[in-house]
Amino acid sequence: MRFYMLLFCCAILYSACGVQQQQNSLPNIIFILTDDLGYADISSYGTDYLQTPHIDSLVNGGMRFTNYHTNSPVCSPTRAALLSGRYPDLIGIPGVVRTDTADSWGYLQPNALLLPQLLKKEYGYNTVHIGKWNLGLSLPNLPNKWGFEHFKGFLGDKMDDYYNHLRQGFNYLRYNEHYIEPDTTHATDLFTAWASEYILSRRKQTQPFFMYLAYNAPHRPTQTTDYWKNRYKERYPHTPEPRATYCAMVEHLDNGIGQIMYALRQAGLAGNTLILFSSDNGGNLEEGANNGEVNGSKTSLYEGGLRVPLAIWFPQKIKDNSQSAALLLSMDIAPTIYNLLSQCSGKDLAVYDKPNLNEAKACRDKNGHIIPFDGISFAPTLLGDSSFAPQRDLFWVWRESGDQFGTGNYVAAYRTAQNLKLLRNKPDAPFELYDLHNDPQEQVNLAQKDSIAAQRIAAQLQERLQMGFKIPCKPPAK
Numbered sequence: 001m002r003f004y005m006l007l008f009c010c011a012i013l014y015s016a017c018g019v020q021q022q023q024n025s026l027p028n029i030i031f032i033l034t035d036d037l038g039y040a041d042i043s044s045y046g047t048d049y050l051q052t053p054h055i056d057s058l059v060n061g062g063m064r065f066t067n068y069h070t071n072s073p074v075c076s077p078t079r080a081a082l083l084s085g086r087y088p089d090l091i092g093i094p095g096v097v098r099t100d101t102a103d104s105w106g107y108l109q110p111n112a113l114l115l116p117q118l119l120k121k122e123y124g125y126n127t128v129h130i131g132k133w134n135l136g137l138s139l140p141n142l143p144n145k146w147g148f149e150h151f152k153g154f155l156g157d158k159m160d161d162y163y164n165h166l167r168q169g170f171n172y173l174r175y176n177e178h179y180i181e182p183d184t185t186h187a188t189d190l191f192t193a194w195a196s197e198y199i200l201s202r203r204k205q206t207q208p209f210f211m212y213l214a215y216n217a218p219h220r221p222t223q224t225t226d227y228w229k230n231r232y233k234e235r236y237p238h239t240p241e242p243r244a245t246y247c248a249m250v251e252h253l254d255n256g257i258g259q260i261m262y263a264l265r266q267a268g269l270a271g272n273t274l275i276l277f278s279s280d281n282g283g284n285l286e287e288g289a290n291n292g293e294v295n296g297s298k299t300s301l302y303e304g305g306l307r308v309p310l311a312i313w314f315p316q317k318i319k320d321n322s323q324s325a326a327l328l329l330s331m332d333i334a335p336t337i338y339n340l341l342s343q344c345s346g347k348d349l350a351v352y353d354k355p356n357l358n359e360a361k362a363c364r365d366k367n368g369h370i371i372p373f374d375g376i377s378f379a380p381t382l383l384g385d386s387s388f389a390p391q392r393d394l395f396w397v398w399r400e401s402g403d404q405f406g407t408g409n410y411v412a413a414y415r416t417a418q419n420l421k422l423l424r425n426k427p428d429a430p431f432e433l434y435d436l437h438n439d440p441q442e443q444v445n446l447a448q449k450d451s452i453a454a455q456r457i458a459a460q461l462q463e464r465l466q467m468g469f470k471i472p473c474k475p476p477a478k
């Protein structure tokens with residue numbers, strides 16, 4: 001069956017990409033990542049009292065994913081997974097990278113390989129990162145050292161103020177490795193302007209580009225301009241705070257994405273550009289986010305901390321108004337892009353079966369080359385094969401410090417291919433067990449009733465945790 005599926009995908013891609021192996025047949029790729037945007041925080045994902053026409057045009061003009069999950073309920077690990085296609089704890093990022101080393105739980109390991117490195121080396125892409133990095137604050141873990149030829153953004157975990165751009169009084173804004181003096185422009189407008197400027201500079205260029213555009217909105221502090229706040233309140237005067245300002249912030253962000261699309265059309269590049277839109281973790285309910293029907297908020301291992309929107313837009317290639325309920329993770333994005341490009345270039349297919357989650361053996365393609373991903377390619381889904389439904393166990397871990405965690409303790413979850421999910425949201429809490437097939441809102445804890453299953457999955461979780469604990473997440477001692 002898999003053989004025929006590969007033939008089917010190969011045939012579609014052959015016609016979609018053409019037989020030309022020229023560099024200019026490869027699509028441009030723009031990956032738009034928002035920060036803490038909830039599952040129901042855009043109008044096309046079902047929310048009322050909020051208008052996001054530009055994001056909706058990506059959702060409705062391409063494929064909407066309804067069962068996509070982030071690799072972490074917090075920022076840095078998901079970003080590591082997105083760029084590497086790996087489980088983040090296996091490349092040194094089980095928690096948030098911060099200025100204070102004692103309170104920082106991530107350090108990119110030298111054996112990691114990021115998507116911009118692959119795209120630049122194997123396909124000749126021009127690679128640019130605009131916005132939030134959050135995978136290191138100093139050498140060697142800066143964007144230019146990890147495959148991005150151009151970087152314009154900030155290195156930190158957040159901004160304390162969208163207008164002065166500082167974090168704990170420090171300026172982390174950089175143009176490559178040079179400081180950028182902060183001005184008073186709202187960060188959403190700043191990143192939109194930088195991204196648009198870059199896109200317009202690619203007019204008439206035959207070299208394809210990969211842009212990773214990571215907005216920090218709508219992460220707290222919930223701040224937007226008076227224009228967007230007033231515009232929102234005039235239409236929806238009864239929306240309470242903080243939801244009203246949060247919604248205005250999302251509409252502000254949506255306008256920025258509209259400007260990106262406009263720049264793309266102005267540059268004549270819209271017809272051959274793949275655009276992905278998503279979030280790094282679930283919405284923060286305290287800040288006014290809306291995670292829809294699922295339980296939980298950012299930092300939670302319930303579905304509300306992990307399930308977010310994902311839309312992929314690729315004119316003529318991905319059918320508009322299409323939808324997929326495939327269970328996917330952030331780490332599946334990089335293999336999917338890699339898979340699409342390898343087939344566009346006439347190289348071997350990279351669709352493959354992964355080994356069991358707890359087996360550390362490397363995965364190889366049909367020519368014996370190691371495939372450097374933990375995630376899977378869902379390229380078949382994008383190209384219309386609705387039968388492609390990966391069955392696999394999934395795992396989450398988040399290391400943190402502070403009152404709840406102590407020093408470097410962790411919370412974790414393990415989801416079996418049969419949709420049983422074991423989790424705990426506090427390091428010393430008893431495990432909870434949910435049957436996500438019958439109880440997607442995680443309301444009925446089965447840990448006592450089905451204690452045998454809970455123990456079995458807890459043992460699998462422990463085994464998988466140990467793999468990650470072997471990987472350092474702190475800078476090497478000097």
Ligand SMILES: [Ca+2]
Binds near residue numbers: 035036074219281
């Ligand atoms: Ca985040």
